[in-house]
Amino acid sequence: MYKILAKINKVLLPSFTKQGLDISKAKKWQMAIIGYRAFVTKRAVE
Template sequence: MYKILAQINKMILPSFTKQRLDLAKASKWQMAIIGFRYFVTARALN
């Protein structure tokens, strides 16, 4: 389930790494997206 969700994240959600976003200056919604992507990726790898 998490592997499928990780693939959907990759297609739909923005990649802040490619945009060179500074985490110290990220807004709350950007931090929420980063946290969600991390959570899903970590679960998909297990």
């Protein structure tokens, strides 16, 4: 389930690393997306 969700996230959600976002200057909604993507990616790898 998490592998499918990770593929959907890759298509739909923005990639902040490609945009060159500085984590220390990220807004709360950007941090929430980063955390969510990290959680789903970690679960997909397991």
